[in-house]
Amino acid sequence: MKIAVVGGGISGLSIAWNLAIRNEGEIHLFEKNWITYGSSTRSGARFRVHFWAEENSRFALESIRRLEKLARRMDWNPIIHRGGYLWLLLHEQHIDRFREANKMWSKLGVQGVFLDPGMVKERYPYINADDVLEAFFGPQDGSLHHDYVCFGYYSLAKKLGVIFHELTPVHNIIIENKKVKQLKTAKGLVDVDVIVLSAGAWTNELLENIGIRLPTEPVRKEMCLTEPYHYFIDPLIIDTGSGAFVGQTLKGEILGSLDYPTTPGLIQLETKFDFVVRWARAITKRIPVLKNARIMRTWAGYYMMSSDCSHIMGRDPEWPEGLYVAYGYSGHGFMMAPLVGELLAENILTGKIPELMKPFLPTRFKENKLIQEKMVIG
């Protein structure tokens, strides 16, 4: 069997490695630019297990477990650190929502802690908590190093014989007798038995060429990073009032973003001064000492949003045989990809659909079985 994975981000890399360890067939990964060109190394490099939908919480929990195990096998240290996430809650309805969700999280063994404003001030004296009614702290959440995880997968996959084709865009999929037959790449036609489209924000371009449409769209997001300072912000702090988040890398840089209106689509990956000003205003209001921080770098990447803010993996039986997707991660794909790779590899090689994968199939949109997820950060 010859399997082609399209896209060299965290998703494609995880899928390629998970296929390779099962030692069946020849695996090729096609990347139009270079490995990690896309959102995977433009991310905030955070992970969490706290989602509104149980399906996503459960999936993330298992995915992080996979990542931790993988850390022992990697040549690159993924630098996993559980500093927690701290949500600052400014309205009663947010508190009710978190209390309700915490029942589900308790069932999964990942309940969080509610902090009153006094406790917030005591634990995090640098936070201006004057308008905070309560806070929710999720100690199970944390950060990783996205480059090291990607290159960890890459070197493991390469050792197992995955053939990487960088600077090789895939232009089209050739179908014959309702089966995938060939990939049309910039370097020629390639015969294939299975194609996995994991091309992030660009996946729709390939799907649309063969008449498949899924409710997904890219949305540009921007990030800011300051010079490094003495480490003092351990959790990722989410200000539910302004929609801004801020954290600190282990190197000391202050990093963050905010929910900022933009036009959906594959618009230019640039950062706007207006964005920087909005974020800086929001975080200096919340952490006044940051008014002295100097911004060093900004960048942009795409969130590939699905209509229910959850990833899409697997295939629709009505599609040409041999065609699979893994995309639509909606801003939380890095943390989901370790498990996506494992489950999709099993699905491709055995035909069985693992339980944890079932809610995320592409058929859920036409069957109206949407996942009730709206917790998107940034």
Ligand SMILES: Cc1cc2nc3c(=O)[nH]c(=O)nc-3n(C[C@H](O)[C@H](O)[C@H](O)COP(=O)(O)OP(=O)(O)OC[C@H]3O[C@@H](n4cnc5c(N)ncnc54)[C@H](O)[C@@H]3O)c2cc1C
């Ligand atoms: C600002 C920002 C912050 C984020 N923060 C987090 C976070 O803290 N935690 C988290 O879990 N997630 C986060 N995310 C989301 C996460 O980065 C993505 O969900 C994840 O990286 C998606 O991985 P991917 O492999 O699907 O896509 P990508 O990393 O975008 O990879 C897709 C690859 O496909 C290639 N490609 C495209 N078209 C073709 C083609 N025709 N032929 C060949 N190759 C092609 C591209 O060049 C690209 O390298 C963030 C995203 C952004 C933008």
